[in-house]
Amino acid sequence: MPSVLLATCSYFPDGEPGAEHLDRALRERGVDPAWASWDDPGVDWATADLVVIRSTWDYEYRPAEFLAWVDSVGPRLLTGADTIRWNLDKAYLVELAAAGLPVVSTTSVETIEELRAAVADLGTAVVKPRIGAGGRGVRVVTADQERGEDGGPWIVQPVVESVRTTGEVSVYVFDGVAASRLDRRPGPGEIRVHEWYGGATVVGALDADSARAATDSFAAAGRVRGGEPAYGRADLMWWEDRWVLGELELVEPGLYLDVLPGNAEAFSDLVSRRVGG
DSSP: OOEEEEEEOTTSTTOSTTHHHHHHHHHHTTOEEEEEETTOTTOOGGGSSEEEEEEOTTGGGSHHHHHHHHHHHGGGBSSOHHHHHHHHSTTHHHHHHHTTOOBOOOEEEOSHHHHHHHHHHHSEEEEEESSOOTTTTOEEEETTTOOOTTOOOEEEEEOOGGGGTTOEEEEEEETTEEEEEEEEEOOTTOSOOOGGGTOEEEEOOOOHHHHHHHHHHHHHHHHHHTSOOSEEEEEEEEOSSSEEEEEEEOSSOOOOTTTOTTHHHHHHHHHHHHHTO
């Protein structure tokens, strides 16, 4: 039976919420799964036929250490180390826009002077750490409010007002095929859709437009990276009368198995194909 190690972190030792659905689906396909914290020195990652990064949701605090671990696991990773390194830094959005993909307008900045100038150009802007997860450090500011206390680097984007009403749409893509959709809306007074900021996530209806926007995002990443990612999540926003990419989650895209257990089936099919289960 092929073995798969699912990388998590110490905050989620038993895996992401709803992990039991994924464990069951993998075993039904003849794959033996086990969860292990990425920074556990007692884990021998070389014993697995495949290593899949899942709920490693503390990497942003130690990105250099995390990337060193990624490099050490190397070719056993489902998503390659070079793609993970690229996707960890949100400046990838600038590259995707340059490749012709519809993306929320994004400026990448390094210094506080560049940051304030970029915010001033927009009047009011969304500022995000270039390496970050879960909406932490995301803020809506004007140039006179921005102090850059978190030290940067950052990306700067316009406020997409539809996020307050439509929210975000998250489409999961496996081997180039859009498989499912979640609709995620922020809480009152927020633009962040994450649950710990009052957001709500529900199963959405996957329509042709959002599916195409997601698969186009993966195809564009493939052109930029020289190979399309195996799987991930395209977080889309409604801007200028179309779906555009807000973020492309390739490192550790939460599958929301507690909301959408069916994601376990498509994900397990993908893993089974990779290991020949």
